Amino acid sequence: MTDRSSLHAHEVQAIAERIRTLAANGERAHIEKGGVHHFVPLPKDPRFAGRTVDVSSLNRVLEIDVEKRLAVAEPGVTFAELARATLAHGLLPIVVPELEGITVGGAIAGCSVESMSYRHGGFHDTSLEYEIVSGAGEVLTCSREQNPLAFEMIHGSYGTLGVLTRATFRLVPAKPYVHMTYVRHTSFADFERELRAHCAQGDYDFIDAIIHSRDALVLCLGRFADTPPYTSSYRHLEIFYKSTLARREDYLTTEDYCFRYDTECHWLTATFPPLEWKPVRWLLGKRLLGSTNLIRASGTLAPLLALKRRPDVVCDVFIPARRFGEFWEWYSRDFDFFPLWVVPYRVPAMYPWIGPEHAARMHDELFIDCAIYGKPNGDPSVDWSERLEEKTYELGGIKTLISRNHYSEERFWSIYHRANYDAVKRQLDPRGVFPGLYEKLHKVG
Ligand SMILES: Cc1cc2nc3c(=O)[nH]c(=O)nc-3n(C[C@H](O)[C@H](O)[C@H](O)COP(=O)(O)OP(=O)(O)OC[C@H]3O[C@@H](n4cnc5c(N)ncnc54)[C@H](O)[C@@H]3O)c2cc1C
Numbered sequence: 001m002t003d004r005s006s007l008h009a010h011e012v013q014a015i016a017e018r019i020r021t022l023a024a025n026g027e028r029a030h031i032e033k034g035g036v037h038h039f040v041p042l043p044k045d046p047r048f049a050g051r052t053v054d055v056s057s058l059n060r061v062l063e064i065d066v067e068k069r070l071a072v073a074e075p076g077v078t079f080a081e082l083a084r085a086t087l088a089h090g091l092l093p094i095v096v097p098e099l100e101g102i103t104v105g106g107a108i109a110g111c112s113v114e115s116m117s118y119r120h121g122g123f124h125d126t127s128l129e130y131e132i133v134s135g136a137g138e139v140l141t142c143s144r145e146q147n148p149l150a151f152e153m154i155h156g157s158y159g160t161l162g163v164l165t166r167a168t169f170r171l172v173p174a175k176p177y178v179h180m181t182y183v184r185h186t187s188f189a190d191f192e193r194e195l196r197a198h199c200a201q202g203d204y205d206f207i208d209a210i211i212h213s214r215d216a217l218v219l220c221l222g223r224f225a226d227t228p229p230y231t232s233s234y235r236h237l238e239i240f241y242k243s244t245l246a247r248r249e250d251y252l253t254t255e256d257y258c259f260r261y262d263t264e265c266h267w268l269t270a271t272f273p274p275l276e277w278k279p280v281r282w283l284l285g286k287r288l289l290g291s292t293n294l295i296r297a298s299g300t301l302a303p304l305l306a307l308k309r310r311p312d313v314v315c316d317v318f319i320p321a322r323r324f325g326e327f328w329e330w331y332s333r334d335f336d337f338f339p340l341w342v343v344p345y346r347v348p349a350m351y352p353w354i355g356p357e358h359a360a361r362m363h364d365e366l367f368i369d370c371a372i373y374g375k376p377n378g379d380p381s382v383d384w385s386e387r388l389e390e391k392t393y394e395l396g397g398i399k400t401l402i403s404r405n406h407y408s409e410e411r412f413w414s415i416y417h418r419a420n421y422d423a424v425k426r427q428l429d430p431r432g433v434f435p436g437l438y439e440k441l442h443k444v445g
Contacts, residue, residue: 002062004060004062004063005062007060008058008060008062008074008165008166011057011058012058012131012133012139012165012166013139015053015054015055015058015133015163015165016133016137016138016139017137018053018054018137019053019133019134019135019136019137019163019433020136020137022051022053022433023135023136023137023431023433026431027050027051027433028049028050028051028432028433028434028435029050029051029052029053029433029434030047030048030049030050030051030052030053030159030434030435031052031053031055031159031163031434032052032053032054032055032056033055033056033075033076033103033105033106034054034055034056034059034076035056035076035078035101035103035292036101036291036292036295036296036299037106037295038099038101038102038106038110038291038295038402039402039403040311040314040315040402040403040404041298041299041311042311042403042404046435046440047158047440047441049435050435053163055075055076055105055163055165056076057076058074058075058076058105058165058166059074059076059077059078059081059103060073060074060077061073061074061077061081061082061085062074062166064085064086064089064091064171066089066091069091069170069171069172069173070128070168070169070170070171071085071086071091071093071168071169071171072166072167072168073104073166073167073169074104074105074165074166075103075104075105075106075108075163075164075165075166075167076103076104076105077103077104078100078101078102078103079093079096079097079099079100079102079103079104079107079258080100080101080259082096082104083096083255083258083259084255086171086174087174087176087254087255090173090174090175091171091172091173091174092171092172092173092174092254092258093123093126093169093170093171093172094116094120094123094126094169094170094171094172095107095112095113095114095116095117095120095121095122095123095125095126096114096258097112097113097114097123098114098258098259098260098261098262098266099259099261099262099265099291099292100259100262100290100291100292101291101292101295104123104167104169105164105167107122107123107124108123108124108127108130108154108155108164108167109154109155109156109157109158109159109164110156110158110400110402111156111316111400111402112124113316113343113345113369113371114208114343115206115207115208115220115222115343116172116205116206117343117344117345117346117369118198118199118202118207118343118344118345118346118366119202119346120346120348121345121346121347121348122155122345123169124155124156125348126169126170127167127168127169127170128143128144128168128169128170129141129142129143129146129151129167129168130142130143130151130154130164130166130167130168131164131165131166131167132150132154132161132162132163132164132165132428133162133163133165134162134427134428134429135161135162135428135429135430135431135432135433135434136428136429136430136431139165142154149352149420149423149424150424150427150428152351152352152353152420153352153353153420153421153424155351155353156351156353156401157353157421157437158401158437158440158441159434159440160425160429160434160435160436160437160440161424161425161428161429161434162428162429162434174224174254175224175225175226175254176226176253176254177224177225177226177227177228177231177251177252177253177254178205178206178222178223178224178225178251178252178253178254178257179222179223179224179225179228179249179250179251180220180221180222180244180247180249180250180251180252180257181204181221181222181223181248181249182218182219182220182221182244182245182247182248182249182250183218183219183221184216184217184218184219184245185217185218185219186215186216186217187215187217188214188217188325188328188332189325191209191211191217191219192324192325192328194219195207195209195219195342195344196321196366198219198221199344199346199366204221204222204223205222205223205224206220206221206222206223206257207219207220207221207222207343207344208220208341208342208343208344209341209342209343210241210244210245210339210340210341210342211338211339211340211342212241212244212245212338212339213338214332214338216245218244218245220244222257224254225251228251229251230251231251231252231253231256232250232251232252233252233256234252234256234260234263235256235263236263236281236282236285236286236289237278237281237282237285239263239264239269239276240260240261240263240264241261241264241266241267241339261291261341262290262291263289263290264289265290265291265294265295265373266339266341266371266373267339267373267374268294268373268374269289269294270374271312271374275288275289308378309377309378309380310377310378310383310385310404311377311403311404312374312375312376312377313337313372313374313375313377313384313385313388313403314372314373314374314402314403315371315372315385315388315399315400315402315403316369316370316371316372316399316400316402317369317370317371317372317388317392317397317398317399317400318345318367318368318369318370318392318397318398318399319367319368319369319370319392319395319397320362320363320364320366320367320395320396320397321344321364321366321367321368322363322364323364323395323396323397324368326395327368327370327391327395327397330391331370334387335372335375335384335387335388335391337372337374337375340370340371340372341369341370341371341373342368342369342370342371343368343369343371344366344367344368344369345366345367345368345369346365346366346367347364347365347366347367350362352417352420353416353417353420353421354398354415354416354417355413355414355415355416355417355418356417357414358396358398358414358415358416361396362396362397362398363396364396367397367398372388383406385403385404385406386406389405389406389407393411393415398415401441405441405442407438407442409438409442412438412442413438416437416438421437
């Protein structure tokens with residue numbers, strides 16, 4: 001047993017002991033993973049209610065098997081650390097969420113999407129095995145063969161079923177650079193046609209898009225490359241999302257490509273315009289920019305932000321590809337917020353956490369993730385977070401639960417698979433050390 005794995009085993013036993021004590025005392029708890037949370041801060045946040053189960057020490061890459069192209073990591077490893085560790089071997093995780101501080105555990109228990117998702121789905125879909133500490137303080141292993149329902153239901157469980165303590169997942173060969181091609185469309189129909197064509201052909205390693213306005217829809221198509229004529233950096237003065245409108249092609253190191261949206265946290269810097277000014281970036285960029293700095297800053301400003309009627313809308317909605325046109329019609333006419341990040345996402349098989357009724361309405365293998373980062377929501381006459389949730393439901397889609405949720409319990413469990421969730425909850429957390437999924441994510445409307 002390596003030092004790392006014996007240290008791992010020791011710390012997992014301590015976490016299990018902690019949970020057994022909490023269960024015996026009938027106490028409630030939440031998981032503290034360290035670092036920043038990629039949740040939209042809410043006043044009196046119920047998601048962090050109760051005692052703490054601290055798993056912040058579980059932040060190591062335990063193994064990289066170059067031959068088998070597999071990695072084993074603890075949940076607190078950030079994707080910045082993971083990408084750096086695997087790229088040193090010419091390998092990369094298949095789905096690398098773009099913000100450096102997102103962790104392996106959060107990408108599995110929460111959600112994850114990136115520009116290889118058009119082929120592979122989310123990070124969970126590239127995973128093979130999980131070690132979990134249950135709400136009863138037992139340490140168990142699950143995979144698609146062993147405890148398959150628990151394996152599937154930990155995905156998107158938002159820390160309500162147990163603590164993920166180790167994950168084994170696949171890697172792909174990676175070249176040191178990425179060559180980007182930007183195709184600009186002025187009509188949605190042409191844009192959608194070409195997006196769907198590339199997803200079907202699979203002729204690029206990376207496919208996503210940025211819709212800058214109703215008539216500036218840019219496909220961002222990437223291929224691994226060995227020898228670039230030059231490389232661009234968007235880590236300080238230059239702004240990545242703007243470059244996709246100004247350029248026809250570009251070259252980035254693969255690491256910079258993975259975190260191309262990190263400096264602006266997509267385009268959250270646009271909500272505070274001085275952060276896009278070069279002199280300000282030159283002077284303070286290193287301290288202020290970058291998703292972790294920006295999210296920390298918004299945390300510090302939370303009391304101020306709480307004065308807002310509602311937080312800005314930050315949410316991903318996954319729309320069945322065959323209904324993307326309908327979504328666009330509503331979005332461009334009513335919701336009207338740009339830039340919009342667009343990522344095609346293939347669901348390898350219907351997730352067991354989606355209820356049968358909703359799965360029948362989804363009825364598609366390809367989804368279009370439409371990600372909104374920062375739509376103001378202060379108008380007393382309309383709650384855009386609620387409207388977005390309603391439209392997504394109407395079109396048979398799914399939204400991420402990282403911000404405000406407005407579902408009635410009945411509607412929620414018509415979307416999510418109650419029987420499967422309850423079965424795994426009874427198995428893993430019979431005494432309810434962790435809150436239920438609906439309860440944890442709905443207390444504050
Ligand atoms: C501004 C913003 C931008 C985003 N951009 C992207 C993006 O570009 N790509 C993308 O894929 N996603 C993106 N997301 C979504 C983000 O990936 C998810 O919210 C993800 O779940 C965050 O993971 P985290 O590591 O930060 O964990 P946290 O936010 O801290 O936690 C997420 C959930 O996972 C649970 N959890 C964490 N660790 C464990 C564990 N060890 N065991 C059990 N449960 C655990 C927590 O309880 C929580 O419910 C974005 C989110 C925000 C707010």
